[in-house]
Amino acid sequence: DEDTMDLLFNAMRTMGFDQKEMENIFGVAVACLHLSNVVFSAISADECKVEDSDGHLESVLRLLGFQRDDFNTALCYFTIMAGKEKHSRSLSKAKAEKGLEALIKATYSGLFDYLVKYINDKITFKGAGGKAAYIGVLDIFGFEVFEKNSFEQLCINYCNEALQQQFNKVVFSTEQAEYEREGIEWSFIEFPDNKEVLSLIEHKGTGIIPILNDMCVAPGLTDLNFARDLYKRVVNPRFEANALQMGKGQFVVHHYALSVTYDTEGFVEKNKDEIPKEAKELLESSSN
Numbered sequence: 171d172e173d174t175m176d177l178l179f180n181a182m183r184t185m186g187f188d189q190k191e192m193e194n195i196f197g198v199a200v201a202c203l204h205l206s207n208v209v210f211s212a213i214s215a216d217e218c219k220v221e222d223s224d225g226h227l228e229s230v231l232r233l234l235g236f237q238r239d240d241f242n243t244a245l246c247y248f249t250i251m252a253g254k255e256k257h258s259r260s261l262s263k264a265k266a267e268k269g270l271e272a273l274i275k276a277t278y279s280g281l282f283d284y285l286v287k288y289i290n291d292k293i294t295f296k297g298a299g300g301k302a303a304y305i306g307v308l309d310i311f312g313f314e315v316f317e318k319n320s321f322e323q324l325c326i327n328y329c330n331e332a333l334q335q336q337f338n339k340v341v342f343s344t345e346q347a348e349y350e351r352e353g354i355e356w357s358f359i360e361f362p363d364n365k366e367v368l369s370l371i372e373h374k375g376t377g378i379i380p381i382l383n384d385m386c387v388a389p390g391l392t393d394l395n396f397a398r399d400l401y402k403r404v405v406n407p408r409f410e411a412n413a414l415q416m417g418k419g420q421f422v423v424h425h426y427a428l429s430v431t432y433d434t435e436g437f438v439e440k441n442k443d444e445i446p447k448e449a450k451e452l453l454e455s456s457s458n
Contacts, residue, residue: 195281385437
């Protein structure tokens, strides 16, 4: 690990990061780790507060330049406008935790985007008439199936389905078509076609993701509404939901790799993934 860190430091210095920039980058990354350990305690059914029993909150405040009261207010309360008057309302512990998750994702995503842009700017050829170069990063998990599979697993497996189709197209379809054009003798290779799975997930109007997006636009719709819409609107041989699964809000997707049972609990909230307005204002108030 020590050797790997030394290689990383050397690579960052090669890219032109100075010591202060490196400290800031690692500070944000460490802050995200501490944020994931921040806990809330319920004051009532619809009110909570940030706890700091193990020091993680203090680390977050120091690294990100927040004030304790501002941090608590941003995550445990929200504001509404009534005419020209602003009113503050409390949030439940569960909703505050969702807001914290969105804050972590937004902070880490901002750091990632900054690094990619910085490196691209450094390696881009700036000579007259030169073609700009760039670096792209593809970072995905492998195919996932757990005892309970949720929105995250669907997204990861969807990505793998798309990559599998691209692989099939380049390695099999394109190459075999070229053999035919050139009159090369070859034996046709059978390979799984996963177009039906991709259509099931992404097809406008009847795909899982478009139906989920519809749920997130209309106010007040829940995971139960999403599940019922799936059972009503999806007609695809790669989709299945028996009576028992429907009762539990589950459905099955027959992926190219294997069949996966998904639980719709949390799908709507996770797909919204909105960082609260108050959390955005908190980030903008940072003294760092």
